[in-house]
Amino acid sequence: MTVNKTTIAEVYKYVDQEVKIGAWLANKRSSGKIAFLQLRDGTGFIQGVVVKSEVPDEVFQTAKSATQESSLYVTGVVQKDERSPFGYELLVNGIEVIQQAVDYPITPKEHGTEFLMDNRHLWLRSRRQHAVMKIRNEIIRATYEFFNEQGFVKVDPPILTGSAPEGTSELFATKYFDEDAYLSQSGQLYMEAAAMALGKVFSFGPTFRAEKSKTRRHLIEFWMIEPEMAFYEFEDNLKVQEEYVSHIIQAVLKNCKLELHTLGRDTSKLEQIKAPFPRISYDDAIKFLHEKGFNDIEWGDDFGAPHETAIAEAYDKPVFITHYPTAIKPFYMQPAKDREEVVLCADMIAPEGYGEIIGGSQRIHDHGLLKQRLEEHGLSNDAYKWYLELRQYGSVPHSGFGLGLERTVAWISGVEHVRETIPFPRLLNRLYP
Known part of the structure; x- marks a missing residue:
């Protein structure tokens, strides 16, 4: 038989x-x-x-x-x-x-984090890590499903770039034959060019930040989903973001029940994550934090992890913090019509202390203003000549955002540290295995 x-x-x-x-x-x-x-x-x-x-x-x-x-x-x-x-x-x-395996190093007893990270190639086999990777895979699958259904075109921006979208302080530099080059920290600028050709586009790929941070939210190499949309203004952009995050949450709840059970995830908190999401302006967030006793922050300061967590705890869904000060955001963000000191941007803060998972904005589409912003930030007009030209030849209002995959996986899975949400994490002091 x-x-x-x-x-x-x-x-x-x-x-x-x-x-x-x-x-x-x-x-x-x-x-x-x-x-x-x-x-x-x-x-x-x-x-x-x-x-x-x-x-x-x-x-x-x-x-x-x-x-x-x-x-x-x-x-x-x-x-x-x-x-x-x-x-x-x-x-x-x-x-x-x-x-027949002999002396397998990861036994059923407790092991320290460094030992497990040294044996990451084997630790991936564990039931817990298997569950996290399956949830990561489902989020990726649902991402393609959402954007394909919404008429987006997948575009692949370069990983090696000749300029930096947000300055060079946190970039890995390398030689590109006889020129300086950098590992990409975002595909956004290239995606803007693609949006002018294809309307609605998204990318999914690795990005790199030479940021000397050891927090549970940070990786040196991580993956980003970056959509850009022609003729989409600020409100349109937020709508896409909340619908997208709602979609991936529902997909994981439907298709990863066993994995969520394995991780002991409280799914009742995820089941209520459906669009629309609440919003709070930066101005109101500062007032809220002062009321909560955070006297260390003033208007014009950026938020740290404790501030984001305090704001998120006031809601049972992700919350948008909108209209940040122009001075603390990148050069390409569109200023508000009635208040040039703030920009049309939003950070989406996940519940349960997982911090920012999306940053997005309406992009400047006026050639003169963008050129002015480049000069104010000390960025070379020559390096950004092609980016400026997008505003010379049929410029339109457009918007986009970037979602950090690993933070999103950590939140949905309920795991504490992003190092568990990528197969082979690159951390400040770890390049092995």
Whole structure:
């Protein structure tokens, strides 16, 4: 009889049938009469049950002697299991060892963070890390789904650039043959050019910040989703942002129930995240913080993590902080019509202390004003000649934003540190593995 070869994720198709699965042994426990194998194959985790009285002796001995993270082919009958969050288990009748692992370093006991980071290539195999990566993947899938459904075109901006969108202080510099070049900290300027050609565009790619920060919210290399939209003004931009974030939250709730359960995430907090989102102006945020006892901040200062957290705690959804002072924001942001000292921008602050996940604004579309802003920021007109030309040839009001993937994954997953939300994190003192 032919045995169905399948994956753990698809065993539900074969209830009461015999299947063969290629898997790794994540953990096990056994007595004299029964062995419980925690099996994983990349698509999920399932318990394999080996009953001594029902299998040949060599199968039971193989089950008892198999070591953590050994690779196996396991055959058995799929059974429903109401006690399991997964809903199924495997009644094992055959085991073939592919490779017997020896002295796997990450044992079921507690390990320190540095040890786990040194072994990140192996730590990824754990049930918790598997769940975070699956949620990350679902957010990426839902991102493409949302923007494709909304008529956006995916565009890939360069990673090596000759200029910096927000100055060079936090950029990694390199040589591009005989020229200076930088690793991109944002694809935004290039996406503006693409929006003038294609209307509504989005990018998804790595960005780099040479920022010497050790907080739980910061990475040196991280991934950004950056949409830009021609003929979209400030209010249009906020609407897209809140609809997009609502979409990815609902997608994770629908498609990652098991992963959220594995992480112990309180999903009731996510279930209420639906557009529209509340807003507070920078002016009102300063007043609010003073009322809360934050006397260290004055109008014209940027917000730190404690300030953002205090504001976020007043709401049960992400909140937009809008109309920041012109002086503390990048050169390309459009000033408000009636108040040139503030710009048409917004930061979206996630609940539960996860901080800013989106920064966006309406972009300056007037050639003269943009040229003035470049000069005020000490930026070279030659380096930004192409960017200025976007305002010479059919300039239109346009807007965009950037969502930091890792912070968003951390918030939705409920994990504390962004280092767990990217497969191989690059931190201030870590370039290995």
